[in-house]
Amino acid sequence: MKKIAIIGSGNIGLSLAKGLVKADFAQAANITLTRRNIDHLKSFADAGFVVSNQNKEAVVSADVVILAVLPQQLNTVLDEIHSFIDPAKHLVISVISGVSCAAVREKLGESVEVIRVMPNTAIAIGQSMTCIASDNASAENIADVTKMFETVGSVVKINEDLMTSATALCACGIAFFLRAIRAASQGGVEIGFHADEALKMAVQTAKGAADLLLLHGTHPESEIDKVTSPKGCTIAGLNEMEHNGFSSSLIKGIKLSALKAGNLYTKES
């Protein structure tokens, strides 16, 4: 069983740790979680994870090092761990948005294999959409990392130049769809439901819509055509949403997020 160190155990690092254990890919005792303030990791220590504020020790005891700090925190971490990374032993995975594999290697050494992975927080429940890219990892290591992330959701291998687009569509996308669900539930309250029932109804309806596409393999418009009766209430509501910029606002938001994702990191930050 390989030992994993997650350097920077915040929202996504902890979601990943939970997902890997839940999927039986790893035992908690084989995952070291680091952050500076380990008081916040007490419940994870209680659940059997190794918790530490010592990145160097975590790296030395690991085979797989997962970088999960914020882009602006990365340089400090790389400066701290670079002399403890052994290219013959360590595989480095970075989930950090906007940082290329080459930029990580510039600090850790050219011979280190780096795989860039973009999951989303649904990884905690095995439902992530994860994109993977690398410009120097072996086919074997890419296959192993693909298998690892397939235990906690779906995986697509992409070219590295599309990583910031993947960040916007899939990682940020979780927040976009959640906001859409909240808005639907607020509409539900206005038309007569209590907030808790409206939210339950909106959530299950959203899940049904996503599952229709996944299970039927159809295009959204083809499923929409089955709902919109002629002169009916669905097309009336849908067209009103479009007149108010529903699709346009999602597209513009995704474009802006992708732009921002590409500008989160500078070597000097």
Ligand SMILES: NC(=O)C1=CN([C@@H]2O[C@H](COP(=O)(O)OP(=O)(O)OC[C@H]3O[C@@H](n4cnc5c(N)ncnc54)[C@H](OP(=O)(O)O)[C@@H]3O)[C@@H](O)[C@H]2O)C=CC1
């Ligand atoms: N959140 C998401 O949905 C996704 C995030 N990402 C990427 O993952 C990265 C992390 O994002 P997110 O989890 O949201 O951010 P968080 O701020 O929640 O997590 C970052 C963690 O890093 C820790 N940290 C900071 N400096 C150090 C250090 N020197 N050594 C060890 N730990 C450190 C922080 O804890 P402390 O202050 O105690 O040290 C914190 O817990 C980002 O680069 C983001 O782009 C990618 C996909 C999805």
Ligand SMILES: O=C(O)[C@@H]1CCC=N1
């Ligand atoms: O908002 C962010 O910058 C991070 C990257 C993707 C999801 N959260």
